[in-house]
Amino acid sequence: MRSLQMTGTGGGFVPPSTADFNLPPIFGHNVYTTKPIFLVILSVVLVSVFFIAASRKAAIVPNKLQFAGESIYAFVRNDLARDVIGHEFMRFVPYLFTLFTFILTNNLFGIVPLLQFPAMSHVSFPYVLAIFTFVIFHAVAIRKKGLMPYLKEIMFMPGVPKPVYILLTPIELATFFVVRPLTLSLRLFANMFAGHLLLLVFILGGDHLLKGVIGLKLISPFAFAFGIGLTFFEFMVQCLQAYIFTLLTALYIAGALADEH
């Protein structure tokens, strides 16, 4: 995040831009010590500690911590994995659960005071997650059906006159190999990026107004109020995006396992 003096030096308001996402390295010039990296590491530690603590002293009558942990686990296992994938779901629960909790925690960091940065607003993080999903759902399908039958299933829809394949095959290939991973990652990235930018606009804008003349000072609370309102909205978006990423991963795996058409 930029220093606040920059917006308050009496000059024009500098609207937040993509530059606000390129945070300087914390230690010297080492590019691996930027805030998003530390946030991602922190999220891994937090998720691990939370779920280990929640499951360590598992009791028949759960305490609050165990109950919270089990609720999240049950949600991912039953509502995402089992309902979507079907009887083979148990194999994929560890991946889906990791994915969901990891994305959710990182997204929520966007509105946690002091942390306040969603790592997923750097497109490389969603890319990596999408590559994992991409490799997994293709590998599952190739294992189940074999490479050639799988490619044939993707490329050639049965019951179509042959010349039409010229039109349809590129679309099928693009859907499975380009559009799926791309939309998966860009959806998460764009939502986190836009959300963070929106919060920056209203909160930095409110701060700037506060330093202006008296008339502007009076408007400033509205900007802050809007910023707070948007923070709640962001909370919703952050949960939703973590859910959608996991849901789509489950759907792709379900598609890879299904043996129709």
Add this chain to the structure above:
Amino acid sequence: MAADAKSDKPEHRGNEEGALWSIMGYLLSGLLIWGGIGWGLDHWLGTHFLLLVGLLLGGGASMYLVWLRFGRE
């Protein structure tokens, strides 16, 4: 809705919900691929109408594909 479908047949809801997202994917990639081919040909040949032709073709083809995959029962 999903609960009703589940109680009717033992099948999972992956198919139903997957169809929705697949349809979006097909429509998008139809436009992208054939629109992209049209755009590339425009650049190559110096024309201006092939992008539109490609987009229409892609849109049409992807809807046909959606119908093939999910419409005919």
